Amino acid sequence: MQDIESLVRHADNARVAQRLRDRFPHPYTRGAGLAFLRHATSSIRPGNFAIEVDGEAAGGVGFVPGTDVERYSAEVGYWLGESLWGRGIATEALKLVTGYCFGSEHLLRCFAVPFASNVASVRVLEKAGYTLEGILRSSSVKAGRPRDQAMYSRINPEW
Secondary structure (H helix, E strand, C coil): CCCHHHHHHHHCCHHHHCCCCCCCCCCCCHHHHHHHHHHHHHCCCCCEEEEEECCEEEEEEEEEECCHHHCCEEEEEEEECHHHCCCCHHHHHHHHHHHHHHHCCCCCEEEECCECCCHHHHHHHHHCCCEEEEEEEEEEEECCEEEEEEEEEEECCCC
16 A cells, blocks of 8 residues: 555556556546555455556556466556656566466466557567467447457467
């Protein structure tokens, strides 16, 4: 909970929110931050991690495990405060969480579905070793308009 001020400062940014799912609110209020932190810290199985830069929470990275026949897969996601973009921080965080998923969680596959137009996020995935599987045409709606998404994955070579 001591990260609430830095979390809100980095998350309350329209340019960050427009690149993410609608569950990431904008404006990002203190209440939204506290609700997220309560959720993230109450889980028995860790899946949400802070991206810490210079001693403060400046973003997040995590995964959502699949179920049933997809129980050895997880969707990964990440965000970073705009003032820190372009420094390789999100790539490093994604590599770390992917390693955690493959090692500690013993998952076969990690995947992400960024908006296809989000060139920076696509680049993060590629630098982290993810491969484009395809474009999901009009697979989402953001701000009232259809958006294509890109399907990226990375397979655990040790599985």
